Amino acid sequence: MKNGTFIPVTRVQSRPDVKSDGKVRFDTGKPTLTQQGIDVDTFIHDNHALIQRLRKGTH
Template sequence: MFVPATRIKSSPDVKNDGKARFDTGKPTLTQQGIDVDKLIRDNHEFIENVRKGTR
């Protein structure tokens, strides 16, 4: 039986929070100094409408 010593696979980095992250080279909203929680609160209705439109 062949058992490889190392497995080489192409996959995104998986961090501790379980989300796959792709390095796009662009700064995140938080790194740009944007308060994401406030952005979501201010645009909640718009975000909900967009999400409903994709169903």
């Protein structure tokens, strides 16, 4: 017997890995800059103009 009340079916969704520092990370399978042996601070310093240009494209 239908009473007109819609009850959504709950789905089990896969959740991203939650690390101990509280940041949610998705495992992309690609190594990070640090894992590749690249110093992040140097990378940002050397590519500052490129990073700023890419950021402006997202706004």
